[in-house]
Amino acid sequence: MCGIVGYVGPKDCSDVLVSALTKLEYRGYDSAGIAVFGKNGIETVKTKGKLKNLVDKMAVEGKPEGHVGIGHTRWATHGGVTDQNAHPHQQGKVTLVHNGIIENYRELIADYDLQEILHSETDSEVAAALLNHYYKGDPKEAIKKTVSKLKGTFELVILFEDQPDG
Ligand code: GLU
Numbered sequence: 647m648c649g650i651v652g653y654v655g656p657k658d659c660s661d662v663l664v665s666a667l668t669k670l671e672y673r674g675y676d677s678a679g680i681a682v683f684g685k686n687g688i689e690t691v692k693t694k695g696k697l698k699n700l701v702d703k704m705a706v707e708g709k710p711e712g713h714v715g716i717g718h719t720r721w722a723t724h725g726g727v728t729d730q731n732a733h734p735h736q737q738g739k740v741t742l743v744h745n746g747i748i749e750n751y752r753e754l755i756a757d758y759d760l761q762e763i764l765h766s767e768t769d770s771e772v773a774a775a776l777l778n779h780y781y782k783g784d785p786k787e788a789i790k791k792t793v794s795k796l797k798g799t800f801e802l803v804i805l806f807e808d809q810p811d812g
């Protein structure tokens with residue numbers, strides 16, 4: 647069982663996201679990550695292991711600064727416990743976190759010819775690729791089309807690169 651959070655507001659987003667994920671730690675997880683709308687677009691930091699690893703990584707690499715963001719603690723179901731498989735996942739203009747299982751992800755990879763563009767082994771990244779495929783400027787339309795193709799259980803929190811207000 648993972649944790650999934652989103653934030654839009656006046657506070658420093660990275661701290662809010664990490665604090666929210668900390669409250670969900672009791673659910674169990676194997677990796678953690680956040681993505682934040684920063685000055686230079688969407689910045690993602692993610693790592694396998696505990697939230698402390700994520701905080702340590704941000705201390706070294708820099709903490710994304712912004713007021714809109716998403717966060718995730720992962721309980722791996724598809725793909726090993728690796729930095730690359732940790733969420734958020736980015737495809738084109740879409741960055742997302744996912745809780746659950748997309749049962750038909752293999753069929754979708756074949757139907758939409760996605761194999762070459764995927765960076766992870768997760769079912770979740772397939773949802774990101776599909777959203778990016780359908781995204782033509784209207785988030786709701788893309789979400790509606792994508793969700794109609796997904797089978798399984800899923801909650802998604804999504805950032806679109808050109809929708810900086812969340
Ligand atoms: N199925 C996804 C994965 O393996 C999400 C798992 C979760 O709910 O944390 O990355």
